[in-house]
Amino acid sequence: MSVATTHPGEHHEHHPSGILRWLTTTNHKDIGTMYLTFALIMFFVGGIMILAVRAELFQPGLQLMQPEFFNQLIGVHALVMIFAALMPAATGFANWMLPLMIGAPDMALPRLNNWGFWLLPPAAILLTLPFTLALFGIGDGAIATGWTFYAPLSVQGGIGVDFAIFAVHILGVSSIMGSINIIVTIFNLRAPGMTMMKLPLFAWGWLITAFLLIATIPVLAGAVTMLLTDRHFGTHFFNAAGGGDPILFQHLFWFFGHPEVYILLLPVWGLMPHVLSTFSRKPTYGYTAQVYSFIAIGVLSVIVWAHHFFTVGMPVPALIYFMFSTMSISLPLAVLFFCWIATMWRGAMSFETPMLFALGFIVLFGMAGLTGLVLADVAADAQYHHSYFVVAHFHYALFAGGIMGVMTGVYYWLPKWTGHMYSETLGKWHFWLTVVSFNLTFMPQFFLGLAGMPRRIPDYALQFAEFNAISTVGAFILGFSQLLFAYNIWRCVKGGEKAKDQVWESAEGLEWQLPSPPPYHSWETQPEIK
Amino acid sequence: MDHAHPAPVGHGRLVGRLVLVVAAAFAFGFALVPLYNVLCEATGFNGKTGDKKVIRDGIGVGGLAAASRAPSRIDATRTVTVEFTGTVMPGLPWDMRPLTVSLDLHPGELQQVKYLVRNTSERTIVGQAVPSVTPGQAAQHFEKLDCFCFAQQTFAPGESRELPLTFIVKPELAKDIRNITLSYAFFSVDKPSPTPTTPRESR
Numbered sequence: 001m002s003v004a005t006t007h008p009g010e011h012h013e014h015h016p017s018g019i020l021r022w023l024t025t026t027n028h029k030d031i032g033t034m035y036l037t038f039a040l041i042m043f044f045v046g047g048i049m050i051l052a053v054r055a056e057l058f059q060p061g062l063q064l065m066q067p068e069f070f071n072q073l074i075g076v077h078a079l080v081m082i083f084a085a086l087m088p089a090a091t092g093f094a095n096w097m098l099p100l101m102i103g104a105p106d107m108a109l110p111r112l113n114n115w116g117f118w119l120l121p122p123a124a125i126l127l128t129l130p131f132t133l134a135l136f137g138i139g140d141g142a143i144a145t146g147w148t149f150y151a152p153l154s155v156q157g158g159i160g161v162d163f164a165i166f167a168v169h170i171l172g173v174s175s176i177m178g179s180i181n182i183i184v185t186i187f188n189l190r191a192p193g194m195t196m197m198k199l200p201l202f203a204w205g206w207l208i209t210a211f212l213l214i215a216t217i218p219v220l221a222g223a224v225t226m227l228l229t230d231r232h233f234g235t236h237f238f239n240a241a242g243g244g245d246p247i248l249f250q251h252l253f254w255f256f257g258h259p260e261v262y263i264l265l266l267p268v269w270g271l272m273p274h275v276l277s278t279f280s281r282k283p284t285y286g287y288t289a290q291v292y293s294f295i296a297i298g299v300l301s302v303i304v305w306a307h308h309f310f311t312v313g314m315p316v317p318a319l320i321y322f323m324f325s326t327m328s329i330s331l332p333l334a335v336l337f338f339c340w341i342a343t344m345w346r347g348a349m350s351f352e353t354p355m356l357f358a359l360g361f362i363v364l365f366g367m368a369g370l371t372g373l374v375l376a377d378v379a380a381d382a383q384y385h386h387s388y389f390v391v392a393h394f395h396y397a398l399f400a401g402g403i404m405g406v407m408t409g410v411y412y413w414l415p416k417w418t419g420h421m422y423s424e425t426l427g428k429w430h431f432w433l434t435v436v437s438f439n440l441t442f443m444p445q446f447f448l449g450l451a452g453m454p455r456r457i458p459d460y461a462l463q464f465a466e467f468n469a470i471s472t473v474g475a476f477i478l479g480f481s482q483l484l485f486a487y488n489i490w491r492c493v494k495g496g497e498k499a500k501d502q503v504w505e506s507a508e509g510l511e512w513q514l515p516s517p518p519p520y521h522s523w524e525t526q527p528e529i530k
Numbered sequence: 531m532d533h534a535h536p537a538p539v540g541h542g543r544l545v546g547r548l549v550l551v552v553a554a555a556f557a558f559g560f561a562l563v564p565l566y567n568v569l570c571e572a573t574g575f576n577g578k579t580g581d582k583k584v585i586r587d588g589i590g591v592g593g594l595a596a597a598s599r600a601p602s603r604i605d606a607t608r609t610v611t612v613e614f615t616g617t618v619m620p621g622l623p624w625d626m627r628p629l630t631v632s633l634d635l636h637p638g639e640l641q642q643v644k645y646l647v648r649n650t651s652e653r654t655i656v657g658q659a660v661p662s663v664t665p666g667q668a669a670q671h672f673e674k675l676d677c678f679c680f681a682q683q684t685f686a687p688g689e690s691r692e693l694p695l696t697f698i699v700k701p702e703l704a705k706d707i708r709n710i711t712l713s714y715a716f717f718s719v720d721k722p723s724p725t726p727t728t729p730r731e732s733r
């Protein structure tokens with residue numbers, strides 16, 4: 001393998017400037033910055049799409065759009081949020097922070113790192129291009145199957161499906177490159193003396209994520225490849241007429257899809273103990289227990305996938321197996337919650353913005369877990385499946401658990417990255433607006449789901465009108481509050497109060513020993529860990 | 531600064547191994563296809579009836595194979611309701627409806643029902659029906675001795691025909707199953723992969 005590694009020739013600041021610098025950079029900080037910027041932009045793109053959806057759902061009846069377009073917005077919103085916002089944000093964290101935290105000079109495979117990032121913008125364009133093409137009369141818009149690509153609808157759909165399949169291929173290749181890089185960096189570039197059990201928990205969380213990615217993304221790639229050949233080359237993987245089976249697609253998709261949930265969340269779980277211990281001024285409680293919980297969750301996550309389609313008509317033994325295996329994931333998860341709370345227990349807590357987000361994360365993500373247990377119950381799921389209850393559940397998991405976790409990390413590390421403090425006042429406003437409007441948006445959806453409102457339908461019965469109106473108002477406040485976030489970051493990049501190297505008085509870890517911002521090449525001589 | 535960089539030799543090895551994991555995972559995805567089919571046919575998951583293989587190569591020998599098995603006894607102590615339905619898939623301009631919508635029978639009884647199918651178009655079309663039994667657990671005990679789904683069906687323009695199905699619900703059927711639904715999906719064979727339709731059509 002002649003993959004480029006950190007090469008000495010590039011040292012001492014003679015990198016090109018301007019756009020060329022960003023196109024050719026192999027520096028982990030530049031690449032981290034690009035990932036994070038891309039994620040923020042796509043977060044707004046996905047957000048605008050779903051605000052259009054919420055506007056349509058403000059009142060019963062069809063006001064703004066046709067059902068076809070509504071379906072396209074929902075599916076692309078989800079694909080953008082998952083693959084182009086949340087995953088790149090986590091990869092951006094890894095790029096920026098892993099070398100700093102484990103005392104490495106850079107990522108192990110910098111050239112691969114550059115390619116991994118530059119695959120993302122073309123994929124995002126592929127995903128959204130069919131909307132534009134449809135305006136010029138080419139095709140009938142983007143993928144309209146929801147993000148799950150279920151056959152046979154996806155076998156019959158228009159060109160939007162093909163675009164989405166190629167986008168997923170490219171995004172998959174990019175994640176696999178990123179994961180390989182992260183695994184190699186963690187295994188080979190740790191500072192001397194940093195044993196695996198001294199690894200920062202953030203690195204542990206990412207390590208498990210990276211392994212899940214290389215084990216499950218190829219299955220998704222295979223599934224969408226079969227879809228492509230079914231559509232164009234006369235194969236019958238999912239085509240019942242030719243002896244195929246559409247339900248096979250659901251198995252393949254969720255074999256990837258369920259671990260994906262943990263792929264999105266493990267980096268955040270790894271980050272939490274750092275923040276909680278910093279602002280509680282106490283060491284992390286239960287390091288070993290958390291490491292083993294990460295591993296247990298990683299392993300369990302690949303054997304529970306069928307809980308996403310309990311209602312498809314599985315034999316009872318299979319239902320029981322998938323129900324109990326799913327519920328068993330709550331055990332290691334409960335260990336994590338316990339450790340988080342125990343870390344804060346009797347600590348000298350203070351409530352800077354990152355800590356507020358971390359606390360918000362714990363409470364709201366806890367609700368995601370509890371409602372997930374309800375859904376894992378086969379008998380109950382028959383009623384809740386494909387209802388708004390599910391939509392609310394996974395937004396508590398992905399928005400409150402994923403996105404708010406990312407925000408925690410951004411506020412926590414931003415002073416280190418930029419060398420400036422962000423505005424605490426704006427940060428607190430951002431936090432409270434986000435938490436309140438998030439609950440305003442998604443809490444009513446639990447009740448809508450319980451009352452029987454199905455998801456992915458642009459119209460609804462009159463009795464659902466009030467809760468939908470509330471949810472839409474909440475969504476718009478939530479969306480606009482995020483402008484504060486973007487503005488706060490922008491301000492912080494441009495200037496502001498100088499950040500100390502330590503930034504947070506009781507933060508621990510190698511990253512705080514470097515200046516803020518760290519030099520272009522960090523840890524040219526690796527630190528020694530005792 | 532060279533000494534600061536760990537020897538790159540180590541990376542190639544690990545990268546190679548990880549790439550192998552990726553390749554294995556990709557292969558595993560495809561291996562799931564035959565695995566899944568074997569599992570479903572063995573257990574009747576997803577309402578796949580054992581006759582499925584026969585449908586695939588389109589030769590109607592399934593009935594013979596089934597008939598050569600020892601005849602089952604009739605279980606007169608209980609009654610099972612079988613319901614019949616069918617759908618014509620997009621791209622096939624046919625009408626189809628069961629002439630018997632619902633039938634009460636004793637497990638082990640030989641029964642025959644018919645579907646009325648009509649070609650509403652101006653051309654000759656070949657179609658293939660694909661059966662599915664719900665609940666899935668009933669599938670392996672739902673034995674089709676003769677079925678129009680064993681072979682492709684050709685219909686002249688405007689032609690209308692009654693298509694028969696002969697079947698037995700075997701007495702081994704679990705006692706708690708009292709209702710079975712048999713559903714057919716009729717597909718066009720002329721165009722093996724359905725033409726991309728607009729979302730509106732496909733609904």
Ligand code: HEM
Nearest residue numbers: 050074078081086146147148391398399403455456457475
């Ligand atoms: C402003 C914040 C957000 C709002 C108001 C919002 C709202 C919605 C709505 C209304 C749906 C469609 C529900 C349906 O009828 O099925 C939806 C779907 C979805 N959203 Fe969000 N969302 C937001 C942020 C996010 C984020 C950050 C993520 C992921 C990280 C996410 C992931 C998903 C997923 C996976 C679906 C399911 C799509 C599908 O059915 O294929 N959302 N969202």
Ligand SMILES: [Cu+2]
Nearest residue numbers: 258261307308
């Ligand atoms: Cu799941």
